[in-house]
Amino acid sequence: MAKKFYITTTLPYVNAEPHIGFALEMVQADVLARYWKLQGADIVFNTGTDEHGLKIYQKAVEAGKNPQKYCDEYAAKFENLKKALNLSYTHFIRTTDKHHLEAAQEFWRRCQKNGYIYRKHYKVKYCIGCELKKTESELINNRCPLHPEQQLEIIEEENYFFKFSSFQKKLLKLYDENLEFVVPSFRLKEIRNFVAKGLEDFSISRLKSKMPWGVDVPDDSKHVMYVWFDALVNYISTLGWPNDEKKFKEFWPGIQVAGKDNLRQQSAMWQAMLMAAELPTSKQIMIHGFITSDGKKMSKSLRNVVDPYELVKKYGVDAVRYYLLREIPPFEDGDYSDIRMQEVYDADLANELGNLVSRITNLGEEDGIDGDTIGKTPEKNTKERLDKLIESYQFSEALNYIWALVKQLNKKLDEYAPWKKTKDVRGNFLKQTLNDIYNVGSFLRPFLPETAEKIMNAASGKIRKVAPLFPRI
């Protein structure tokens, strides 16, 4: 039976357009999914949209739309990324999907049955000016920063709570027994410190009378689930849990890719929830950083938000994937700038790689070489090295390594100078080089699928000079 491999991104909240940061997460996950698929594994690659909660409800109301309709529109925008970024995901779940709603409710019931959900009256701070509850982190000097002249009102509300505090020891054990549970290691340290400081139970429901846009709490028509609780369940509901026991067992646990802002939810809260429901914890959480724009945080007011669709339109899908994978470090913040994009496009893609393929296929065509007579076997050590880098999420390093091969080939061409030699002498050299190019293509498959395909085709069959892989922009 083929190996099973499950990977999922987080689900973006649909209160804004897709931005380049989410594109990064998708592309990183896509490399892994494509890689494992090429290794012969059965893949589930999940993504989707998180659609409940107050903010979405408010936005929909503001726009005068039915929340579901509002979500439908946004979900479509995220689904379009599949084509734009050439993503290979197999599942796109929306937290408003019927089977997800049912799964979230079943998940709740199990936690409840096991004694990890309880009702509690608690006090919340309420700003009359905003007509909203305020969290501690939103307050300045215990006042609402928008209405500092007003006293905050304390109101009592009854909510359901999740016994997060019960899982401190188990979580610490999970981290300590699997030092790669969260990568990179400094993120594991971060979450470990957080958990070690002590955990407070968190509320997992909202009064429907105040915020109706959520999953109904089982057997209590007055409450809906708080959006986190329902959203996290998507990682298993997408696999058909709880109905499709077989598929769930085959694919779960899986790898989760998430941004650094999601560390706590993914690596602590969700894991505790799984424990509460007596389900296996995740296999591994990979945490990536953020992308800045020209060195600054992206924001609407600075008007420096990078739109992945526009980038793809201008540079092409593989150029954008290349930038995200090579120029943005996999685990830390990285920067996007048009200047750098142009540099990378010209130097790495057009000049070094694209031009290399042009020169060699041109020579191959001159000599009428049959690409199917070349070896096409990758060098074993190179392949193993690359596999290792990909499996440890070091995408930038992996591309570095592939580009070292590209540079080597350009150099070899110059040194041998086949254009100065006659056809009968240079045949073997050209075949060897075509073989090397073919392998560069095959190495690139998880990263730049379209380009990889073009290169492999170019080095197969009767060799023809190819059109520029990355034309001048």
Next chain:
RNA sequence: GCCGGAGUAGCUCAUUGGUAGAGCAAUCGUUUCAUAAGCGAUAGGUAGUGGGUUCGAUUCCCCCCUCCGGCACCA
């Protein structure tokens, strides 16, 4: 305040004790198979500041400065 991380060539980063390296950008040279691409060479850093350990520190220790992240119900 507490906990973590970082400060090395214009830019992005390597170098965990032995006279500082790479890629990109810059300058010069050279080739012509190729997308005016390729290849070669040059220049460019007293490694945040100040101490200490050591024969010797970017690398270990201490102080300080600057920046970033985390310190729960924002998804």
